[in-house]
Amino acid sequence: MxxxxxxxxxxxxxxxxxxxxxxxxxxxxxxDARPAQKLVLCVDRPELRDEALADALSEEKPEGIKLVAVHSFDYYIFDTEELRCADLYIVGENKAEKYIASFRPLAETGFAAEGETWQHEGMAYGWKVYDAASGEGLAASYITYAAAGETPQDYYLFFGAESAHREDGKALRLAEALRKLS
Amino acid sequence: METIRELYSRQDLQRLEKTSKRAGLAAALIAAATLIACVLLCCLTTIDNAAAMEKAAVAVSVLGGWIVIYLYNNPVKELRYERGHAEMLLEGERETLEGVLTLSKQRMRIRGSIRFYPLTLTDGNETRRSKVIASRAEALRAMEGKRLRLYVVNGYAAAWEEL
Structure with a gap:
């Protein structure tokens, strides 16, 4: 048997x-919720405590938002359309140029970027959330920015150009909530 | 005069049919219970408990599925094969072989069918080959080395008498 x-x-x-x-x-x-009822943060790192980070960000969920979702880019392997419509992105310096069409200049978002920014054609698009030199980063207990054996690089926070929350300020609220996470 | 000993009787066939149906029903019930439990978990899901509910659904589904796969691949299929085999032995046309019995110790299996032991009946220089279903081989094992008349259906032992 x-x-x-x-x-x-x-x-x-x-x-x-x-x-x-x-x-x-x-x-x-x-x-899943409709785009208008959810906020999505996409992180270009596979080592990610997505559920825990979503829970932490959900503590200050704006009114009308049912779901805060955090996904690694790998999550969208079959659905690049949803990836394109995310509200916020955390992307490494070496890939920022590749995804530039999906990002909005920081000046249009109302986000007060203190510190270093990632610039494209003279405009600031990304706000530095991980410094490779010092190894310090935002939400570092949820996101492993540099895995063992990997060459570290800086990571930046970007606002989505196709986000459903460009005008209502909810993407900005999510960015502010993220800024508070250690 | 020796009596003919049958490997399967009509009662055996009925018992196999009943047990096979019961095993099939048990597998179907477990599959249905698993599905109902998973549907219930889905109905009770909210955004806040979704992660826990998903893990529970996966656990229930995996365990239930494993039990069903086990039941289907072992008791259910084995009983069906044996029932079909018993029916063939009881209904099929018999031929007789005579000789001294040697029963192999190596159990074999035809893919998608019963397990059996090969056997030979040696009568002088003539050796005749046959097979006996593994679940009933013990009765013949006790007759090894003795001269028998074997009643065979499609190459499988159906009954024997000691000569």
Whole structure:
């Protein structure tokens, strides 16, 4: 009987994998909110405590917002459209140029960027949230900015150009909540 | 005069049919219970408890699925194979083989069918091959080295008598 069980191990593994993916998809559908009712922060780091960071940011959820979601860029592997419409991004210096079309200049957001900014064609787009030289960063207990064996780089916070909260100030509120996290 | 000993009787066939249905029903009930539990978890989900509910749904689904896979691949399928085999032995056309019995110790399996032991009946220089279903092989094992008349259906032992 045991021999039988082990000879068919692949069926058990396959079922476990299918369950994880299937329920992940179902619960994403169940808990997702319309763009106007959610705030999304996308972080270009795979090592991310996304749920914990979303919980921390949810403590100061603006009125009318049902969901604060934090996702790694990997989350959008099948849905780049949703990635394009995120409210805030944390992106490394070496990829900022690549995603520039998705970002809004800081001057249009009302965000008071204290300290270093990432500039493009003379305009400030990103606010530095992680300094590679000192290893200090915003929400560092939730985001691993530099993994072991990786060359560290600076990370910046950007506002989404296609965000549903460009005018109502809710993306700005999310950025302010993020600024308060150590 | 020796009596013919059958490997399966009509009662055995009915019992196998009943047990096979019960095992199938148990697997179906567990599958249904798993599905209902997961649907309930979905109904009770809010944005605040979503992460915990998702983990619970995955755990329930994985465990329930594993039990169903185990039941289906072991008792349910095995009982179905044996029931089909017993039916064939009882309904099929029999031929007889005679000789001294040697039963192999190596159990074999036809993919998608029963497990069996190969056997040979040696009569002088002539050796005839046959098979016996593993779950009923013990009865024949006791007759090893003895001269038998074996009643065979499609190459499988259905009954025997000691000569």
């Amino acid at each position: 045991l021999k039988n069980l082990f000879s068919q191990w692949y069926k058990y593994v396959l079922w476990a994998l299918l369950s994880v993916f299937f329920w992940g998809w179902i619960f994403t559908l169940l808990t």
